[in-house]
Amino acid sequence: MKRFTCDELVDLITAYLDDALDPTEREGVRAHLACCQGCSRYFEQFRATIVALGDPPPEKLPIDVRDRLMSAFRERRPS
Amino acid sequence: MRSFAGGGLPSDDVIVRALRAGDEAMFAALLDTWSRGMLRVARSYVSTDHSAEEVVQDTWLAVIGGIDGFEGRSSVKTWIFRIVVNMAKKRGVRERRTLPWSAFEEDGGNSAGPHFDPVPPGGWTDPPAAWPTPEGEALASEVRGMIGEILARLPPRQRIVITLRDVEGCTSDEVCEILKISAANQRVLLHRARVAVRGWLADYFESVGQPD
C-alpha cells in the first residue's frame, strides 16, 4: 500500500474516481480517507461538486431553429 | 411515429440507417437529446447565446449533409460533438473572444493558469469548512443557477473538458476522442477544473453563512 500526504491525496481524487490508479495507490487513498478528516471532507465536497455540475439549468434549442432544422432534414433527398 | 422519450437512443447502426432513410422521428429524437449539450459545448467557445445557437444549427446542417458519408470510425455522438467543437472553436476565434486553442496548451501543463492548492504545505491546518446539507431545495437551485457563470471563469480547455465530462456526462474516452487529447491530459484538465469549481462553491457557501 502506498502512503500519501494530504496534498498528494487531493491531487489523486479525479484519478481515483476514474479508477485510473493502480491497486496499491487505490488502497493508499482509501486508507488515507478513512483516517483523515480534512481529506475525507474535501473528498465529499469534491463529489458534491460533480453532482451539482451534472444538474445544470434546463436548456433548449429555440423552436424556430428546431423547425428550420426539421425542414432542412425533410428536404434532404435520401440517396 | 416512434418516440424515444425516456427510452434512450437506439444503437448507432439503427440511427445511421434511419437518418439515411429520412426518418424524421429519429432526427427529432437526436435533436432533442443532444442539442442541449451541444449548446453548452458551443458556449464554451463563443460569446453569446445567439452565436451558440447558430453553431448548433450549422452543426446539425453539417450532420444532415454528412450522414451519407459517415464511416462509423467513431460513435455518432462523438462525431457530432467533434463537429460542434470545431465549429464553435472557429467561430470563437473569429469573434476574438478566445485565443486559438494552441495558445492554451500550457493550461494542461505544470506551470500556468490559475492553480488552486487546497491543502496548505504540511497538511490541513483546519479541515475544509462543512457545506450546508443539500436538503435545502432553495440552495440547490441557487447553486444550479451559478454553474454557468462559474464555468465561464475557467480557462477554455478546462472549461470544455469539465463541461463534457461532468455537465454532459461523457466518458473520458469520449472526451479524449472529441477533443483529440490524451487520457492523462484530459484528467489533469478535469481535475484542475473540479478543484477550481469546488473552491468557488466553498467561497460561496462561506459567504452565505455556515451551518451549525
Ligand SMILES: [Zn+2]
Ligand atoms: Zn489527508
